[in-house]
Amino acid sequence: MTSVDILIAVDHAAGRSAPKGDRRNLSGRILTFPFGLALAWLVLATVLLWAVAPQLFTAYDPLEGMPGGQLKAPSAAHILGTDSLGRDLFARIVHGAVHSLSGAVAAVGVGLVVGTALGLLAGSVRGRVDAVLMRFVDVLLSIPTLLLSLSIIIILGFGTLNAAIAVGATAIAGFARLMRSEVVRVRNAEFVEAAFGSGGTFGKVLWRHILPNSLTSVVAYTAVQFGWAILQISTLGFLGYGAPPPTPEWGLLIAEGRNYLATAWWLTAAPGLIVVAVVLSANRISQSIGRAAR
Amino acid sequence: MTRYVAGRIGQAVLVLWAAFTLSFIILQAMPGDAVLIKFLNPEFGLSADQIREIRQAYAIDSGVLVQYAHTFANFLQGDFGYSMQAGVPVSVQLATNLPPTLRLAALGFGAAVVLAVFIAFLSSIAPFAWLRNLVQSLPSLFISVPVFWLAIMLIQIFSFRLKLVSVINPGPWESLILPVATLSVPIAAPLAQILIRNIDEIRTRPFVGVARAKGAGELHLLWRHVARNALLPTLTIAGVLFGELLAGAVVTETVFGLNGIGGLTEKAVSNQDLSVLQAVVVISAAAFVTINLAVDLAYPFLDPRLRTRNGA
Numbered sequence: 001m002t003s004v005d006i007l008i009a010v011d012h013a014a015g016r017s018a019p020k021g022d023r024r025n026l027s028g029r030i031l032t033f034p035f036g037l038a039l040a041w042l043v044l045a046t047v048l049l050w051a052v053a054p055q056l057f058t059a060y061d062p063l064e065g066m067p068g069g070q071l072k073a074p075s076a077a078h079i080l081g082t083d084s085l086g087r088d089l090f091a092r093i094v095h096g097a098v099h100s101l102s103g104a105v106a107a108v109g110v111g112l113v114v115g116t117a118l119g120l121l122a123g124s125v126r127g128r129v130d131a132v133l134m135r136f137v138d139v140l141l142s143i144p145t146l147l148l149s150l151s152i153i154i155i156l157g158f159g160t161l162n163a164a165i166a167v168g169a170t171a172i173a174g175f176a177r178l179m180r181s182e183v184v185r186v187r188n189a190e191f192v193e194a195a196f197g198s199g200g201t202f203g204k205v206l207w208r209h210i211l212p213n214s215l216t217s218v219v220a221y222t223a224v225q226f227g228w229a230i231l232q233i234s235t236l237g238f239l240g241y242g243a244p245p246p247t248p249e250w251g252l253l254i255a256e257g258r259n260y261l262a263t264a265w266w267l268t269a270a271p272g273l274i275v276v277a278v279v280l281s282a283n284r285i286s287q288s289i290g291r292a293a294r
Numbered sequence: 295m296t297r298y299v300a301g302r303i304g305q306a307v308l309v310l311w312a313a314f315t316l317s318f319i320i321l322q323a324m325p326g327d328a329v330l331i332k333f334l335n336p337e338f339g340l341s342a343d344q345i346r347e348i349r350q351a352y353a354i355d356s357g358v359l360v361q362y363a364h365t366f367a368n369f370l371q372g373d374f375g376y377s378m379q380a381g382v383p384v385s386v387q388l389a390t391n392l393p394p395t396l397r398l399a400a401l402g403f404g405a406a407v408v409l410a411v412f413i414a415f416l417s418s419i420a421p422f423a424w425l426r427n428l429v430q431s432l433p434s435l436f437i438s439v440p441v442f443w444l445a446i447m448l449i450q451i452f453s454f455r456l457k458l459v460s461v462i463n464p465g466p467w468e469s470l471i472l473p474v475a476t477l478s479v480p481i482a483a484p485l486a487q488i489l490i491r492n493i494d495e496i497r498t499r500p501f502v503g504v505a506r507a508k509g510a511g512e513l514h515l516l517w518r519h520v521a522r523n524a525l526l527p528t529l530t531i532a533g534v535l536f537g538e539l540l541a542g543a544v545v546t547e548t549v550f551g552l553n554g555i556g557g558l559t560e561k562a563v564s565n566q567d568l569s570v571l572q573a574v575v576v577i578s579a580a581a582f583v584t585i586n587l588a589v590d591l592a593y594p595f596l597d598p599r600l601r602t603r604n605g606a
Contacts, residue, residue: 006484006531139312142579144537146544147571150563151320154571231440235545238442239560254443258549261446262454269450272443279438 005174037288040281047278050097060088062095062248074266081266083256093271096248100275103164103242103249104229110168111229112222115175120214122176123183124206134180140173149232153241160249163242167232171225178221182214189213220290227282234275250275299591306587313579314369317572318362374573379565384573387558395554398546399539401470402477409482414489414524418497419512430490436483441542445476445549473550477542481535488531492524526597533586540578 050057060078066086074081080089122133140148149166156162186192187210195205236242237251245252250271257267368375374384417429449472453461459471496502497520505519543556551557555574562570 006487006534135308135312138309139316139579142309142313142582143317143575144540144578144582146537146541147559147575147578150544150559151317151571151575154563154566154568155320227438231438234440235442238440239545239548239563241563251440251442254440254446258446261450265450265454268443268446272440272447275440275443276435276438280435283434283438 034288036284040284043277043281044285047097047101047274050094051101052098054091054094054097057094058088058091060091062087062092063246073264080270081264083264083267084260089253089267089270092248092253093250093274096250096253096271099160099243099247099249100230100233100237100251100278103160103167103233104226106161106164107167107229107233108171108222108225110165111171111175111225112218114168115172116179116218118172119176119179119181120183120206120211123180123187124202124210130180133176137173137176140169145170145232146235149236150241153236158241158244160243160247163233163236164229166236166241167229170232171229174225175218175221179214179218182217183210186210186213217290220286223282223286223289227279227286230275230282231279302587302590306583310580310583313583314366314576315362317575317579318365369576375569377562377567377570379561379567379570384570387570388555388573388577391553391555391558394552395543395547395556398470398473398477398552398554399543401474402542402546403481403535403539405474405478406481406485409478410485410489413482413486414493415516415521417490418493418516418520433483433487433490436479436486439479441476441480441545442549444479445472445546448472448476449549469550469552473546473552476546476549477539480538480542484531484534484538485528488528489524492527493520496520496523529589529593529596532589533582536578536582536585 054062064087066082070082070084070086072078072082072086078088078090080093082088083092118133118137122130143151148170149163152166152169153162156165192205192209195209200208233242234249234251234254237249238255240252240255243249243252245256253271254268257264257271260267365375372385374388376382377384377387413429413432417426420426420429449461452459452472459468493516497515502515502519505515510519540556543554544559545556546552547554547556548560558570559574561567562574
């Protein structure tokens with residue numbers, strides 16, 4: 001359990017009690033247009049494009065510096081300035097998107113697949129399997145997330161993929177718990193009983209009825225975990241356990257900029273703001289999916 | 295009630311034992327023997343005889359089960375083995391590094407509580423709707439900020455731009471200002487979130503309406519009637535807050551170069567010092583389980599409504 005789990009839990013409770021405003025006139029419609037949500041999608045789409053086609057956004061090379069162009073402040077030529085080797089910071093952030101995003105996707109993938117499988121198994125088989133699996137989840141939850149990922153890092157070694165696996169492992173428990181509670185909820189629904197009653201086998205009912213009906217909350221949770229994974233991966237990158245230099249991973253960019261705090265503020269400020277924007281956007285989108293599901 | 299307490303304690307012990315076993319499997323039993331890899335490193339310049347001695351001391355050749363029993367017995371007695379990097383017992387390292395971390399964590403937690411209560415109250419009594427919405431979105435912003443980046447930004451703004459807090463040879467308290475401020479943010483976020491939710495919920499209860507009808511002012515209502523009911527449920531996230539404090543300490547101590555459990559953990563990972571990390575993991579799991587157990591057991595005593603319905 002992490003603070004993002006609380007974010008989701010609180011939002012669920014708030015959504016249930018909040019009265020819906022009924023505004024019909026034009027100004028009301030403009031006011032209720034979710035500008036924040038649109039902005040969040042825009043941020044994620046932009047960052048995704050950076051990851052897919054970085055050369056469309058910047059002409060500079062992220063790894064080759066220009067001699068004589070070191071530590072230049074933001075200007076028209078370099079909108080976010082340059083670093084200590086004369087590399088364009090904006091180019092490094094744009095090219096770094098693919099490292100940070102793919103790391104987060106891999107991490108969430110690990111958590112989603114393993115966690116959902118565990119939760120599905122525990123929730124549908126019940127009995128002793130359920131008890132053992134859920135105790136295992138309790139153990140995972142009892143170790144603070146950062147320490148759990150550090151334990152995995154120390155075994156697997158440093159690197160982009162290892163950092164992603166380490167972060168993913170911390171997401172397993174959350175996904176397993178959520179999936180199990182969803183499965184148990186759906187299982188007790190009348191239409192599932194009816195499906196069993198009309199001769200559905202266990203596997204078929206699971207696949208046709210239980211799984212699809214449990215997925216919406218899992219999707220909302222996936223979005224919030226994605227933001228959390230970006231944060232965690234940048235933390236591991238900052239500590240030096242993720243991608244090795246000169247990879248322009250966002251956490252590593254902040255770590256490198258740290259040595260020039262007094263002279264080049266943009267080296268730490270800009271990549272950090274990008275991380276904040278992406279994480280905020282992922283949380284906002286997750287919130288909207290969660291609300292739509294109710 | 296006794297049955298519930300006994301069951302709850304038994305479950306906590308089971309989880310702890312499993313956490314130890316898991317950490318043992320991950321950190322000691324998995325890749326051949328990490329100790330040997332470490333000491334085979336030519337930098338250490340050890341002879342074959344010396345390596346044999348070390349292997350004996352760690353009971354490496356005696357099979358995994360014996361090693362497991364050996365380590366388990368040692369952990370129960372508070373003996374966490376030797377730090378491979380520093381060559382001193384891990385328990386000694388922990389003892390010397392604990393006080394600074396405790397001080398940082400206590401101050402950070404205190405600051406976080408003040409910040410969270412301030413945010414929650416402001417989100418409830420601020421004069422304009424837009425201001426209330428702004429304050430209410432602060433916790434989600436706090437959650438989205440990387441702690442290490444926040445620390446660096448605080449140094450940047452308060453030390454380098456405004457020159458308010460000196461980074462070169464600061465006094466003992468001055469050196470704590472920025473770390474405490476950093477640490478308070480990730481702790482305040484979930485706390486404020488729970489508080490805001492609870493205040494919103496309790497304000498709709500009939501007894502608040504009655505108090506208002508009797509002429510109580512908004513501030514009086516909030517402080518005397520709503521706040522005391524809203525504060526209690528925050529206890530349930532104590533375990534999460536502990537985890538955040540520990541993670542925050544690792545990052546904060548690393549950025550500010552402080553000695554403490556967090557800095558020790560960070561160095562242990564960088565130097566692949568398995569015994570130190572295992573000790574930190576197992577102890578923090580123990581602390582987490584104990585905190586949750588204490589909250590579960592204490593809750594019925596703190597909330598009289600739970601006592602009436604046959605125990606917990």
